[in-house]
Amino acid sequence: MILNSDSMKPIYIQIAEWLETEIISENINPHQKIYSQYQLAEMFNINPATAAKGLNILADEKVLYKKRGLGMFVTDEAKETILSKRKNETLKTLVVDLVKEADYLNVSEIELIQMVKDASSCIKGDGK
Amino acid sequence: MHKGGWEMNVIECKGLTKVYGKTKALNDISFTLTENKITGLIGRNGAGKTTLLKIISGYLKETSGEVKVFSESPFNNLKVSANLIFVNEEMSYPGSLNLGEILKAAATFYENLDMELAERLMNYFSLDLRQYHTSLSKGMRSTFNTIVGISSRCALTVYDEPTSGMDAGVRKDFYRALLKDYIAYPRTILLSSHLLNEVEDILEDILLIKSGEKYLHMAMGDLKEYAIALSGRSVSITKWAEERKVIFQKSLGAGSSYIVVKNDLSALEIEQARNEGIELMPVSADDLCVYLTNKTIGGIDDVFSRS
Numbered sequence: 001m002i003l004n005s006d007s008m009k010p011i012y013i014q015i016a017e018w019l020e021t022e023i024i025s026e027n028i029n030p031h032q033k034i035y036s037q038y039q040l041a042e043m044f045n046i047n048p049a050t051a052a053k054g055l056n057i058l059a060d061e062k063v064l065y066k067k068r069g070l071g072m073f074v075t076d077e078a079k080e081t082i083l084s085k086r087k088n089e090t091l092k093t094l095v096v097d098l099v100k101e102a103d104y105l106n107v108s109e110i111e112l113i114q115m116v117k118d119a120s121s122c123i124k125g126d127g128k
Numbered sequence: 129m130h131k132g133g134w135e136m137n138v139i140e141c142k143g144l145t146k147v148y149g150k151t152k153a154l155n156d157i158s159f160t161l162t163e164n165k166i167t168g169l170i171g172r173n174g175a176g177k178t179t180l181l182k183i184i185s186g187y188l189k190e191t192s193g194e195v196k197v198f199s200e201s202p203f204n205n206l207k208v209s210a211n212l213i214f215v216n217e218e219m220s221y222p223g224s225l226n227l228g229e230i231l232k233a234a235a236t237f238y239e240n241l242d243m244e245l246a247e248r249l250m251n252y253f254s255l256d257l258r259q260y261h262t263s264l265s266k267g268m269r270s271t272f273n274t275i276v277g278i279s280s281r282c283a284l285t286v287y288d289e290p291t292s293g294m295d296a297g298v299r300k301d302f303y304r305a306l307l308k309d310y311i312a313y314p315r316t317i318l319l320s321s322h323l324l325n326e327v328e329d330i331l332e333d334i335l336l337i338k339s340g341e342k343y344l345h346m347a348m349g350d351l352k353e354y355a356i357a358l359s360g361r362s363v364s365i366t367k368w369a370e371e372r373k374v375i376f377q378k379s380l381g382a383g384s385s386y387i388v389v390k391n392d393l394s395a396l397e398i399e400q401a402r403n404e405g406i407e408l409m410p411v412s413a414d415d416l417c418v419y420l421t422n423k424t425i426g427g428i429d430d431v432f433s434r435s
Contacts, residue, residue, distance in 0.1 A: 003329070010352055011329065038311050045304055047166060048311060049332040050349060 003044055011046055015054030020082045023063065023074055030076045034064055061085070135162040138284055138316040139184055143193035146179050146340075153179040155340040156193065161316060161333075166307075168327055168348070169320040171337040172421045177320040178216070180337070181288050184318070185214035197284065213238065215277035216288035217270065221261050227272060228257030231279075238280040240313075246279035249305065253298065266293035274302050278309050287319040291326070303330055325414040328352075334413070338421045351413050356391040360384065360406035368401065376419035377426060388419055 003014055019035070022028050035043070040051035055072055058064045063081050064072040075081075102112045139161040146154040154176045161167055171177045182188040183195055186202035186209060195202060202208040221230045227250070235241040250257060253271050255264075264272060270293045277285055291299040307330045310317060321327050324334075334351050336343040344351075355375055358368055365385040369377065376388040388411050393401070401408060411419075424430045 010349060012349060041311055042308060044329075045307060046329045047307075047332045047348070049165075049347075050329075053349060 003046070011044075012050050012053035012057070015040060015044065015046075015051055016057045019054065019058060020063070020086075023078050024082055026079075028074055030074050030078060032074055033070070034058075034072050034074060036071055137161070137196075138163050138198065139318070140196040140199075141184075141193065142195075144180075144183065144190055144195055145192045146176075146183060146188065147191045152340050154183070154190075157337070157340070157342050158193075159335060159342055159345050161318065161335075163316055164314040165332045166310060166317040166319065166330060167333040167335055168324065168331040169318060169335050169337070170322070170324055170417050171320075172322065175337045175421070176340040177337065178288055179340075181214065181216075181286050181318070181320060185212055185286050187214065210237065210239075211282055212284040212286065213277055213280045213282040214286045214288070215273050215290055217273075217292055219273050219276075223260070223262055226258050226260055227255060230261065231257075231276070234276055234280060238282060240281040242279045242281060245309070246275055249275045249279065253301075267295060267298065270294050271298055271302070274306075278306055281309070281313050281315065283315055285315055285317045287317070289320055289322070291321070291323075299326060303327060306330070323414075324417055325412065328413050334417075336417055336420065343420060348413065351416065352410070353391055355388050355411045355416050355419075356393065357386060357388045357409040357411050358401060358406050359386045359409065360404070364404045364406055368406070374425055375416070376422070378429065388416070 003011055009017075019028075028034055034055070037048045037052040037055060040046070040054070041048040044051070055064065059066060059072060061081060062075055063078045065075050066072055099112070102109075107115075137160050139159075141160075142158050144154055144157040145152065157176075157180065169177050169180065179188065183190050184197055184202060186197075186205055189203045197205075197208045198211060200208055202212070225233065231241075231243060231246050235243055247257070250272075253268075253275070255268065255272055255275070261269065261272065270290065274287070274290045277287060277290065291302060294302065303326070306317070319327065319331075328334075328348060331348045333346065334348050335345045346354075358365060359380070362379070362383050362385040365387055368389070369387050372389045372392075374387050374389055378386045380386055393408075398408060419425075419427070426433070
């Protein structure tokens with residue numbers, strides 16, 4: 001991942017999201033050690049304090065747990081927590097924006113649902 | 129780098145003032161830097177960055193106020209000199225010594241100097257140990273100076289515009305080398321630059337000075353969320369500008385305006401602004417520092433607007 005310094009998203013959020021993706025895609029599994037703040041700092045060329053902030057967000061959300069003197073590890077429920085957070089927050093916001101834009105463009109609900117279905121079959125079709 | 133618990137103050141300034149003739153280069157500056165952080169000293173030309181760094185490094189004596197480095201006054205202080213390196217453009221070395229001999233001499237003074245690292249960096253940046261400092265180009269001289277700065281591993285490393293004269297590739301490599309060595313050997317680093325976007329990712333804190341005075345001192349992350357830009361039709365923008373302190377404003381022509389204000393809008397206000405068709409945008413740390421240190425809130429455009 002390349003960090004985007006101009007993004008609306010602060011760097012530490014981008015770090016947290018990257019780690020979430022690593023956990024969702026099972027590159028790092030429950031009870032495995034996650035990257036340390038120093039490894040992340042080195043990988044992304046950022047101050048270790050910024051990396052620590054990203055890790056602490058995930059610890060607060062119980063995606064990671066601390067072992068004194070050993071570092072941070074992935075919790076049992078990490079993947080589930082992340083998926084439900086992304087669904088209830090990120091996806092919901094996207095849907096609200098989508099509905100707003102459709103409304104703005106006078107696209108009816110039925111038409112919008114059809115567009116969603118078309119996009120879905122298009123994406124899934126490509127996978128076959 | 130054990131944070132948490134007790135943090136040692138490496139630099140303490142209280143009411144620090146420096147006067148040259150009739151000009152006040154520094155005016156009543158107070159701040160504290162704790163151990164093992166990378167702090168960026170940011171300010172416009174003539175803001176007093178170099179004067180401040182030279183006082184901290186013991187090269188100049190303050191006019192009034194107090195400055196403590198490792199709890200001691202830095203001027204004419206051997207303990208401070210042995211634990212601090214000041215890297216700037218003016219670094220001068222005895223003309224009779226080549227670069228290798230300069231490094232050897234530096235190693236007798238700085239006990240933590242890593243000669244192997246210095247030589248590897250020299251080799252990477254195509255510097256020859258047998259060359260003489262005076263024969264180097266400006267960029268190469270800066271490169272050599274920064275190599276001395278990194279490899280000396282001083283408890284307090286002070287850089288004054290370290291990358292001046294370097295090409296873009298070398299600048300990037302230098303900041304990466306500095307960060308890598310800092311991660312391996314944590315130390316306190318104070319670094320001045322007027323190119324904030326180049327260094328912001330490796331900074332933990334920022335100290336912004338304006339006309340010899342401290343303007344703000346905060347975590348880099350907080351600075352990035354300090355302000356927000358509103359862009360939209362002038363009629364709506366003016367209403368938002370009236371109620372708050374405007375940091376920067378620009379007319380975008382045809383009845384549109386862009387303003388930067390402190391980011392203290394509530395969720396409700398953000399929603400309200402959006403509904404009025406106002407676009408909300410983040411302000412980069414680099415732009416924000418320029419806006420905060422402008423003399424007028426319109427910047428250079430104000431010079432040309434005579435209406």
